[in-house]
Amino acid sequence: MIRKLYPDGKKKAFNVTYDDGVLQDVRFVELMNQYGLKGTFNLNSALMENEFAWTHETGLVVKRLGTDAVRNLYAGHEVASHTLNHPYMHDLSWEGVMWELSQDKRNLEAMFETEVKGFAVPFDYYSDMIAACVQECGFAYGRISEMSHSFHPQSDYYHWKATVFHCEDCLEELTAQFLETEEELALFQIVGHSYDLDAENMWERMEAIFHTISSQGDILPMTTIEMIEYLKAMEQAEITDGSIQNHSDRSLWFAVNDGVYEVKPNEKILL
Numbered sequence: 001m002i003r004k005l006y007p008d009g010k011k012k013a014f015n016v017t018y019d020d021g022v023l024q025d026v027r028f029v030e031l032m033n034q035y036g037l038k039g040t041f042n043l044n045s046a047l048m049e050n051e052f053a054w055t056h057e058t059g060l061v062v063k064r065l066g067t068d069a070v071r072n073l074y075a076g077h078e079v080a081s082h083t084l085n086h087p088y089m090h091d092l093s094w095e096g097v098m099w100e101l102s103q104d105k106r107n108l109e110a111m112f113e114t115e116v117k118g119f120a121v122p123f124d125y126y127s128d129m130i131a132a133c134v135q136e137c138g139f140a141y142g143r144i145s146e147m148s149h150s151f152h153p154q155s156d157y158y159h160w161k162a163t164v165f166h167c168e169d170c171l172e173e174l175t176a177q178f179l180e181t182e183e184e185l186a187l188f189q190i191v192g193h194s195y196d197l198d199a200e201n202m203w204e205r206m207e208a209i210f211h212t213i214s215s216q217g218d219i220l221p222m223t224t225i226e227m228i229e230y231l232k233a234m235e236q237a238e239i240t241d242g243s244i245q246n247h248s249d250r251s252l253w254f255a256v257n258d259g260v261y262e263v264k265p266n267e268k269i270l271l
Contacts, residue, residue: 002244002271004185004234005253009260010220012151012178013187013227014213015040017143017162019082019120021048021070023063024194029073031207035214040224041074042082042120042143045107058199067111078223080118081105081139090125097133105137117225121145131158141228143191151178151186153231160228166192167200175209179216185234187227188213237263243270 006013017040018028025041032039048070053063065073083089083100084107092100101119108116117140121130124145134142141157148154148161149170164174171190178188190209197203213219222230233248246252246263254261256271263269 003255006220011218015189028194035210038221040078046084062195086122101137153185162189162191
């Protein structure tokens, strides 16, 4: 029996994807680093430049981090686009969407001196036109607002769904199910905003989740782009009863009977 695995022979992958780049990200990144986890942080570069602020319904003043504050904050994590200005996308033309995406991508790449490959839609409107713009701008994936409530690895990378929103009542239940699942290439991705942790008094709740996940030996912390690039590479693998051919440019991992095998880029192994 051949089972597909994540890098280093791990059975499962975990990620947190948080939007907006707000002041609470400083504490949140420290918490993630403490537990050795990886996040994807989706930013609006124009709102960072003017340190935009707004008032949450609980009275909490939510403040965007400025450009100087974030340059080193997200080291070891993924930075992705969340549009330039966080607009309501249903009001925008093709040209308007392309501007929001392409300018944010350009600004973030200049700011962080790295390629920005991911996009997360603001608010909850997404369409085939927006998905086409995401592809046209050179992004590798587009994360939408709908949740999957599933651990199944997805293949529609331009309608990518996180598993669960962190304020949902089912967060702990899904976490427990993730620990028990035997689904191949299972992944668990939590989406939210770090300001919710202050507004809804959720810091202890999230730390409990992180403690649980990090204590498991079969779960690999990954960024969203790491998950997606690995899944795309795995799609190229040619698997038969007698061999595994890796047609990608990265190592792939498999469990075969009682052994774990790393199949290197463009390598073929006989079983």
